[in-house]
Amino acid sequence: MTRLEQQINFIMEVDKLKNIVRQNYLADGSRREDDADHSWHLALMCAILSEHSNQEIDLVKTMVMVLIHDIVEIDAGDTYAYDAEFNLSKQERELAAAERIFHLLPEDQAKEMRSLWDEFEANETPEAKFASTLDRVQPFLLNAASEGKSWKEHGVTFSQVMKRNEVTPEGSEALWKYQYELMKKQVELGNLINE
């Protein structure tokens, strides 16, 4: 198999990300978002919001990171942030998926993409921290816009969202400040339960 054929095989395999459906709805509440939609939105947010990162980031690296961060869900499925039980097996399922999917690529690119995914998961570098922040802010914004549609379906509480967003200020104090104000408003509006 040529190098290009390996690359095309990977590109066609990851088309399946478009069939992985998330819990949150689009802003207009019309349907649940798919993982490719979500990843597109994060990459564009990188381009528009990078000035709000707490630390200087490499933009290409962060954009590629968000483009691939959910690819493991092709095999492992979307694990809802507020599903405690399914989260127990999440790491094992996702590691097996990373092994299979990234290794469709030529060896050098497989290593590069796997390393970016590991870096995202470890959440230690400035790029990973900003990517994680966007990965929390984006569904929050959609949930707020759709009047808490998926929060209501799952009975999600203010303190659960707070817990889920512990890492958000690590990537961007500015985005966290904006989100926190909007969170309090979601409680007032009755979109988020304050127990």
Add this chain to the structure above:
Amino acid sequence: MTRLEQQINFIMEVDKLKNIVRQNYLADGSRREDDADHSWHLALMCAILSEHSNQEIDLVKTMVMVLIHDIVEIDAGDTYAYDAEFNLSKQERELAAAERIFHLLPEDQAKEMRSLWDEFEANETPEAKFASTLDRVQPFLLNAASEGKSWKEHGVTFSQVMKRNEVTPEGSEALWKYQYELMKKQVELGNLINE
């Protein structure tokens, strides 16, 4: 309105790209692709395939270009490549959309994004040429994988696909060569009409 509020307004407005449905199906033929899915796929293809560009390209620039290239369709709708009549009014509809949507951003970013979109449309720089090549190769690959589902629905011919792909070799001779072989195979398979 603060700078961040303007940026968030843009980010929420472009969520509508997920509701713009294209003519081509996903690789598995299960549903038509949406514009955000498509744009995600192109951005990832940039990262994986940039080595096949005829000319050296700036990766960030090309990635942002493909992430925003279809945003005008939020107002202007998806104009099917093989719909001659609707294509007559395409430019006017898309220019009005670009004026409205990019100007939700702070002025400096509005100019930057509008300029990238204009550059994509003009198809003269190495980045625009490679982006256009990906924008043709990606739906071709999905059409081939789905056994020509949307080609068959619209009675698309080999010579129409050839015409549509006149610009493809300008961005990447290597990708064009790969695609041309696959095109001939699509005729043999009966997925594409050879009149």
